[in-house]
Amino acid sequence: MILGLFGLLVGLAGWHAGTLWDTLAHTLEKLFGANVPYTLRDLDFLVSTLFLLGMLAALVLYSGLSCQRIRQADRTAQGPERQWSIVKRQFLKNRLAVAGALIILALYLVAFLCPFLAPYDPVEQGDRVQERLLSPSAEHLLGTDRFARDVFSRIIYGSRISLLVGFLAMGLAVTLGTAVGAVAGYYGGWVDSVIMRFVDMMLSFPTLILIITVIALWRNQSIWIIITLIGLMSWMGVARLVRGQFMALKEREFFQAARALGAGTGRLIFQHLLPNSLTPIIVSATLRVGNTILLEASLSYLGLGVQPPTPSWGNIVYDTKGNLFTEWWMPLAAGMAIVITVVGYNLLGDGLRDALDPRLRE
Amino acid sequence: MNRIVRITSLGLFFTSLSCSPSSTPGDSPSDSAQRVIEVEARPDRGRSEEHNLEFEARWNELYNTPHDNGDTLVIGTIGDADSLNDLTSAAITGSNVIGLLFLSLTRTNPDFSHAPSLAESWQFSEDHLELTFHLRDDVFWHDGVKTTAHDVKFTFEKQISPNIGWATIKWKQFIKECVVVDDYTVKFIFERLYPYQLMDAVVGAVLPKHILEKVPDEEMVSTDFNRNPVGNGPYRFKEWKAQQYIEVEANENYFAGRPPLDRIIFKVVPDQENLALQLKSGEIDFMDGVPPRFFEELARQENLVAYIAPGRSYSYLGWNLLNPLFQSKKVRQALTMAINRQEIIDSLLFEFGEIPKGPVLPIIWAHHPNLPDFPYDPEKARQYLAEEGWKDSDGDGWLDKDGQRFSFTVKTNKGNQIREDILILVQDMFKEVGIAVRPNILEWTVFIGDMDKKDFEAAVAGWSVGLKMDMTTIWHSDSINDKFNFVSYSNPEFDRLNDAAIFEMDSEKAKQMWWRAQEMIAEDQPYTFLYSPKDINFVHRRFQNVQMETVGWNYNLEQWWVPKDKQKY
């Protein structure tokens, strides 16, 4: 949780840290010369993804450990090892879920290995008179756009933006939502009322219109601002979920017992309530990644996403929709990339829910 | 045709540009099987006060030749109108509809000279400070009331009211007074002598006094008349559904005779692709300013005729002269030479454009045909930059000077794909000579705000060019803080020339002055003049007597007609 809050701070401070990346990149460039396969702009993606993966690993570890303690106290029969192996078996039995997991894994691999997979530099323009708007061929799998850039390479690089946005915005939303939901659920009473009315209010905003307005406040719409905004606009569902979980858990014996034994607030939340709410949080987080990716794509389509020439799937569609009459494969392919990714996350989320939720086991 | 054009808007709106067919009138495209009509600009006689009898004869021809009435024209437009009241309208769609509903004192000929409309004739006084118009006595408002000199005077008073905010208020700045002589005679009294007195007097649609006199100036912006206009033109207002369409129908009582088309509908479609699609499938009959990327596909359609007209706007890359990076003339010239402008035109405009060398385009009489130019030459650009101290001293591929890398941000506004694309092209072209450019695409309001505050290093923007020769608002040093001299161009010699040329009555002398002024700007390169796009118009081939002219695609819109056997609706 503390890690999560840290993640929130990093997410918020991300756009301030733009210069930090630059410095880091320059140092790296000095160290390795011009031969590093990863260019400067790859770095923020790598660093943030690694950070997030680390965070996620820590979170899972933490939940595993706490679960162990609680399950030993709460129930007696099932050991955690058995619990996890059932989950694993259930998950692997679900072929669609495995497919989803594989899609996501493959996408992350693609995003990490962009420089090796993409045949061309995504922003490098070819001979703009001779080589523009080429049809698909062995050289250019998806042809070239009007700047004679290789569309296939652009779509490969575009995966970074979508995955980055999906992951970070979701991380922010889940962290914020959990924090707010936890406070509301734990304290209840008027605190709960006030917070939940606020959540209701946030839910009544049409997200897209609000984001359009807020983006105008910044002159430099970097990816970090977009991530932060999407995150800030999608935490409400998680908050409701966590609050509901907390409310229910508070009635359970193990919690009553812990409280009777004089456990402090922090201990009650972090060792008893939160670990037991993690399952639905993780499931809803996975399912939410898809929505954040769609939101980013919609923003890009309105021209409010990442600044060109950096490719993102949304802005490739926006950029090439004028070619629909003739070079229809360009917007089609970029759009399909979005669909496949979101499908992947949703399959994974469904699979996780089915595996983690014992009620659904047959 | 009333308003000559809403001059020099920054091109946020898709301005309607100019057109004139090379074919003779009556020679309709379907007869000649010609499907792409390239048109050339006619010589600009905008300063002339003489009638052009040739054009008037051509205009009257329709009324003497047999033609069929009926059918409907559907015009596709990307944006809705904001008002159909000339005093408050700011969007281009509104101006186009107003042109059908209202009359001005004069109509504009294809060579920008004036033809009789509401005014039958006009003459200047001896001292050329009083201009008298004799109005027709058979023009009625659509509600049956007669149009008189009182309406003209009333309109003038509203136009100059500081509480209404008429968009071309500056055109009336030298008119002291408007006097009603009798019901059909009205006189404008000028403060001073200058070449564009006639043009300034007639600009704007005449409005009905009997309806609008009840509206206080402060409430003009929100009066019901904006949505329910009563005009006196060839078409009368029928219906306006917000965000959907504006429909006008033939005015049976029009003084020159009923216009042939029953109805003209302006259909609002907020998306370029969708518009092109509807043009292709026949859901709309006409569209102006078609994006060049659709030309090939649309030109393949049997039913469409293309009119390609010379541009009346240009786009530029402006250098903020207050920024130390761009203070040297040589650097600016080098920057221009680093940009392959022909390639921009070839790749982004699909060859539908030309490189303007200066701010005055060929359609204007004062255009200088032989300005100094800085054609694409990266070698020379590098050399110029080296002479100014910009060299790649650390071998990293980027130019630097005193340890500072040559890099800057170029801003532009969203929503104009070609401009957004230019940023990407230019970034690549500057990389070739070792200059790092960061594109920054901003929302329109944010962009103009930044331009106002001089908060930019370089910016891509555009001007549609005024027919009135006056370079004050964009280039004069007085305009640096008056908004439109964004780049802060300041050249005392230019200022002096400009101030004199505006009032020079001898057109030959004026021309010399304007030529000199253009040479200065071309030499100083405060802008890199990028391109002047041609205007692509597509119209369904069933329409006859389509004469697109430099004054606008809608020059004789009220005279288009369709033979009975080809009528669609």
Next chain:
Amino acid sequence: MHTYIIRRILISIPLLFGLLTINFFLIHAAPGDPTDIFYNPDMDPEARENIRRIYGLDQPLGVQYLKYIQGVVLKFEFGYSIAKKRPVKDEILEALPNTIQLSALALLLELSLGIGIGILAAVKQQSTFDNATRVTALTFYSMPSFYLGLVLLFLFAGGVSATHWFPASGMVDIVRHESMSTLGRLGDRAIHIFLPSLTLGIGAAAGISRYMRGELLEVIRQDYMRTARAKGLTERVVVFKHGLRNALMPIITIMGLSLPFLFSGAVIVEQVFGWPGMGRVAVDAAFQRDYSMFLAVNLIFGAMVVVGNLVADILYAMVDPRVRLS
């Protein structure tokens, strides 16, 4: 019941008030103001200042806020739109029915398609039909609406001549609509609304079908279902009479929650298909800094969401006898 509804409405008043306040300061904080549309070299900057003064834009923000709130609360007055040159109320009254029409049809599509497919998939669990619909539903659920709209537009609205079955934009055939018979007019409206509502509704329908399948599967496993089967009732009766009613309950809540997404989706769909609704008004207002229009549109969106949720809760109480609204 009545007291519950009244209480809910009372609770939503501060909610909408907060929404209005946040929106007010947000849009005023954004660079530019409504008079930017007068930005033009032929315009006198002084005249622009005058217009600013006429509309009170030169006053301190706090004063403007109080005046605005006062107008809304006391007189139910939303002011004038400077960009559209008409009272905000007029523009909204014109656009709102169109959006409601589109959203209602999309919602109908969402529910009928979603619930129908969900039930079929659950009943035939693990069958080919189940797997096929699950994958199809997921694909549509995962598709950005602008993309779906664009594809439908080009496939069925003129891009491919052979399958040009639907008009590309608008609500009616603007030339011929008036001369049509009543039935013809209805048909005309139907073919115009088909593609936009499909684009808007199909993603949500896919979502509902996923929920529906899950809920029904869960319900089917409940003890009372076993009891029903044991009583010898046919599977059909078991599923539809006992299962459906219980499975539908969460769907009602989800439907209430999906309203803001429907409105956000309308923003994009209205743009792609040129549908003259609130989404377009909202986007224009945001870009043009048309303050009064922006605030009113967002307030109405908010109010519609509140009402939608309230209706969902009441429906929920009607379906589920255990829930007492008090």
